[in-house]
Amino acid sequence: MNNAIEQVVVGVSGGVDSAVAAHILKQKDAYEVQAVFMQNWDEEGDDYCTAVEDFRDASGVCELLDIPLSTVNFSEEYWKKVFAGFLDEYNAGRTPNPDILCNKEIKFKAFLDHAKARGAGKIATGHYVQTDYADDQRVMLLRGADSNKDQSYFLHTLDQQQLANAVFPVGDLQKSDLRDIAHDLNLQVHDKKDSTGICFIGERKFADFLADYVAARPGDIKTPDGDVVGTHNGIAFYTIGQRQGLGIGGNASYPTTPWYVADKVVESNELIVVQGHDHPALHKKSLRALKLHWIRNIPPDGFKCTAKTRYRQQDQECTIHFEREKQAVVSFERSVRAITPGQSIVFYDGDECLGGGIIDLIG
Numbered sequence: 001m002n003n004a005i006e007q008v009v010v011g012v013s014g015g016v017d018s019a020v021a022a023h024i025l026k027q028k029d030a031y032e033v034q035a036v037f038m039q040n041w042d043e044e045g046d047d048y049c050t051a052v053e054d055f056r057d058a059s060g061v062c063e064l065l066d067i068p069l070s071t072v073n074f075s076e077e078y079w080k081k082v083f084a085g086f087l088d089e090y091n092a093g094r095t096p097n098p099d100i101l102c103n104k105e106i107k108f109k110a111f112l113d114h115a116k117a118r119g120a121g122k123i124a125t126g127h128y129v130q131t132d133y134a135d136d137q138r139v140m141l142l143r144g145a146d147s148n149k150d151q152s153y154f155l156h157t158l159d160q161q162q163l164a165n166a167v168f169p170v171g172d173l174q175k176s177d178l179r180d181i182a183h184d185l186n187l188q189v190h191d192k193k194d195s196t197g198i199c200f201i202g203e204r205k206f207a208d209f210l211a212d213y214v215a216a217r218p219g220d221i222k223t224p225d226g227d228v229v230g231t232h233n234g235i236a237f238y239t240i241g242q243r244q245g246l247g248i249g250g251n252a253s254y255p256t257t258p259w260y261v262a263d264k265v266v267e268s269n270e271l272i273v274v275q276g277h278d279h280p281a282l283h284k285k286s287l288r289a290l291k292l293h294w295i296r297n298i299p300p301d302g303f304k305c306t307a308k309t310r311y312r313q314q315d316q317e318c319t320i321h322f323e324r325e326k327q328a329v330v331s332f333e334r335s336v337r338a339i340t341p342g343q344s345i346v347f348y349d350g351d352e353c354l355g356g357g358i359i360d361l362i363g
Helices: 015-026 051-065 073-093 096-119 160-166 175-184 205-211
Strands: 004-012 031-041 069-073 121-124 129-133 139-143 218-222 228-232 260-267 268-275 284-294 303-308 318-325 327-337 343-349 352-362
Touching: 004 015, 004 096, 015 031, 015 051, 015 121, 015 175, 069 343, 073 096, 073 121, 096 121, 096 160, 139 160, 139 228, 205 318
Parallel strands: 004 031, 004 121, 031 069, 218 268
Antiparallel strands: 129 139, 139 352, 218 228, 260 268, 284 327, 284 352, 303 318, 303 343, 318 327, 343 352
């Protein structure tokens, strides 16, 4: 019998999820547990980034759990691998999801490489996902047990090597049970609010942050019929389905029904808006997906499964029609609201996350 102890490095963020993940690992005789706090954003002079507070909380957790903690700075890698592409997408009029790229390039690449370089066998995080091995001995990425917290959408770009070298200790827990564990351990983060959005934006308005990096290009706000109803600051600052911040209310020529962004025309720098949450222009039955990545196997053409076009969305029944190796048209059984170019479509077969791609054209 092999009783060798494997070294695992857990990424602690200062939140309750990674804290309980570290505790669970510490209870297992098979692991020697160390912790790393990742600095992914150069917060010098940034009053909105919470990295200092988060590191203080991470230090308190590791001290109480008696787990050695070190820090590593990935801010340069983050800027090159994540943030530069984030800006490119916004300048092109699309709406990217940097958290997905951060997981692929930083948390499960730069961090994994760092852990392996110091002799660790695996890394661990507080993500709400699970893994298992299929009959073909390839790793399956499965939804977290808590359907309200499942984070498989954000990890759909991971490959076999990354998943085989990762441990997800809280994936089989409900969030309420996890907070109870943290409370019983007297962890000061047991009631800490979950982080939302992107760390470097913090509590400020997203448009205010983006304005520091993306030049304003004012243009017309039009109806689908071509009527000009206002002026925008630049289509990069808006997303499909957006209601707030359009500044076009009170037009006596139109009903008081709220306006929503239905399209962004990059070539003419126009924002197309419609009235009503369920306006037909906001609903589409197909899209084209690019840069497809499959976690385990490439499905056959015409494969039927479910998909999400945004994180909090309910699964939508769909069919995948391949146009080429990493490009497909996805047809939905029912129309889907506010599909957004630049966001990710992620595919599922039951609880297994199959992979996904980047939304391009919308049918």
